Amino acid sequence: MSIMTEAEAKTILAKVIKLSTADECTAQLTGSIEGNIRFALNNVSTSGVVSNIDLAVTVAFGRRVGTATINEFSDSALARVVKRAEELAKLAPENPEFVPAVEATTYKPSDTFSAATAAITPDQRAEVARASIAPCRAQNLVAAGFLQDEQSFVAFANSKGAFGYQRATQMDYTCTVRTADGKGSGWVARNLQDSSAFKPASDIEIAMRKASASAEAQALEPGKYTVILEPNAASGLISFMFNYFDARQADEGRSFLSKKGGGNKLGEQVFDPRVTFMADPWDKELPVFPWDEQGRPRERMPLVENGKIANLLYSPYWAQKQGKKVTGRPGNIVMSGGTKSTADLVRETERGILVTRTWYIRMVDPQTVLLTGLTRDGTFYIENGQLKHPVKNFRFNESPVIMLNNIDDLGRPVRVSEGGRMQMMIPAMRLRDFTFTSLSDAV
Structure with a gap:
């Protein structure tokens, strides 16, 4: 029973809230069924299904907060987890930044569930592996990849009457294809909510062509080049940047959005006018839950509009301190773009470098978001x-x-996923003066 119905979840959460003697109590159930198949050296290596449900109970006595978790749901188990959370709260020091739990509200549902993804079978996973491996074997190429599909639910309630329940699905596929001598490498990835749109046979062809074409690579002098970053290559850098859209970091001088002498860059032109980023729980291509981890309602909210900073992200405490409205933390980032494919951008480029993927990205300077990493x-x-x-x-x-x-x-x-950290829609982009500092022998 890793996916509870709304009625089942509401019954358990109501019991938990009633058991608590704290000033306030919040309980959250999260459950999932995750299927996977992994292959390497043109052979399946592992496959399985993992299912689980967890209950997290958070209580507060004044400003003292305690949290306990459990994955058993008998009446006695529920009593134990509530008691443990309350014991921890009474031992905890007061939290000077404590903010009360969210008030009761109505959430506008988002279309996060696909029946096709929820119904994926072991045979279907095996077919994805076969469709990835067989053409590689036929062309003396070597495939290694991973498919993971998930159906999940989240339900929460608190002592102020707030309640939310919603189901979701997601599928992630990645495959690396190497030449037999290891000198060429290609890669492809897909992140989807609805698995019926997944075409592994066409995706593997992309990785195979790149693997064959990338063998016998020539050295090119490092420097500044026009580059075309494919969506997955660009997302690796952009996701780091959004770690610094926090209003408190900007106000306290710890962000690239901080102004010299104090304050933040809200409303200022920071990017090219063609840059627009939107957080939208109801985006048709990238829907996410209509509430954040604290149960606060998300909104459709521009973060960057035509290159100008449109909104910063406020924690409940910082919003209260600054007299700002609290909104739920975004669950997705949607960047505007055009209609051209990566191939179209290549055809229109006189000289430049195409980058399939960036990886091992690390921060160099948080205040300028200077990053270092490798192509591959x-x-x-x-x-x-x-x-x-x-x-x-x-x-x-x-x-x-x-x-x-x-x-x-x-x-x-294109829809991409940054290791589960953030769901994003990112376009391929052609950029001037991208800085390559040294060569790498890795393929």
Whole structure:
């Protein structure tokens, strides 16, 4: 019973709230069924299904807060977890930034559930592995990949009458294809809510072509180049940037959105006018829960509009302190773009470098969001609109803030997932003066 119905979840949560003697109590149930299959060296290595439900209970006596969790739901187990949370709260020091639980509200549902994804079977997972491995074997290529599908639910309630329940699904697929001698590498990834749109046979062809074409890469002198970043390559940098959209960090001088002398850059032109980022729980391509981790209602909210900072993100405490409205933390980021494919951007490029993927990205300077990382799995030199030859991978030092001021053109936004941290819609982008600092021998 890893996916509870709304009635089942509400019954358990109501019991928990009634058991508590604290000033306030919040209880949350999270459950999931996760199926997976992993393959490497053209053979399936592992496959399985993992299911679980957890109950987290948070109570407060004044400003003293305690939390306890359990995955058993008998009446005696519920009494134990409430008692434990209350014991911990009485032992805890007062939290000077305590903010009361969210008031009762009505949440507008978002379309986060797909019956097709929830119904994926072991046979279907095996077929994805077969469709990935068989064509690679036929062309003397080596495939390694991972498919994970998940159906889940979240339900929460508190002593102020707030309640929410919603189901969701998601599917993630990645596959790396190498040449038999290990000199060429290609990669493809898909993140979907509805698995019926997944076409592994066409996706594997992309990785296979890149693997074959990237062998015998030539060294190119590091420097500043026009680059085309595919959506997954761009998202790795952009996701870091949104860690610094917090209003408190900006107000306290700890962010690239801090102003010299105090204050933040709300309303200022920070990016190219073509840059717009929106958080939208009801986006058709990227729906997410209509509440955040604290049960606060999310809104459709522009974060950047035409290059200007439209909104910053306020924690409940900082919003209260600054006299601002509290909104739920975004669950997705949707970037505007155009209608061109990556191939279209390549055809229109006189000279440049195509980057399939960025990885091992690390922060260098938080206040400028200067990042360092590596390219991998297919990096190519472009000349007169054609991929002329593969090039050795690079280490880069670049800030997404500078990057988004050097836009030459934007492609069609694509759904990507940054390791579960954030759901994003990101376009391929052609950028001027991207900084490559050294070569990498990795493929």
